[in-house]
Amino acid sequence: GAVVSQHPSWVICKSGTSVKIECRSLDFQATTMFWYRQFPKQSLMLMATSNEGSKATYEQGVEKDKFLINHASLTLSTLTVTSAHPEDSSFYICSAPGPNTGELFFGEGSRLTVL
């Protein structure tokens, strides 16, 4: 099946710094990718939809200047958490629709800890 790879799997950073998370579709092209935030024992909260070659679509309440999304190629989307603060600490996970069906393929997730 299709594979989505996410990197890094975990990152610790100081408050005020920026962190970039990459999401790659390894064996298929993804014109659309989704970025989620997941709190412990909670659901997947959609943050934004990443569209190749155009601006991302952000969900209500998600600051686009805080969470920068770039989808520069058909296989790569990046999420940059700018000027990170402790409240940004969370599990971030990306996904992409598979090539033939409606199935979503998820990355491994990235656990961000902001000190």
Next chain:
Amino acid sequence: GENVEQHPSTLSVQEGDSAVIKCTYSDSASNYFPWYKQELGKRPQLIIDIRSNVGEKKDQRIAVTLNKTAKHFSLHITETQPEDSAVYFCAASEASGGSYIPTFGRGTSLIVHP
């Protein structure tokens, strides 16, 4: 937009028992209903899905039923095993033009006791 409610939030069963997780959705235009399983520390993975043109689908010990009129769908796991322990998410979406944005339920933590 779509709103998906999922119950229960936690489900504890004995090995061998059946488990049922229920979801309701609000948008009558939704026509694709996948279920994802997320084991601790791992990524969610699709375990079964159903489209609005069928009422039931089964895959070994897992089955999903859909009632379009009532706007609810359920996941049924029979003969549960400890390895079924995980968080299960339902989702609903309108699949159109090859793309869609699913709305997820809040998840059900299933615990299967040996």
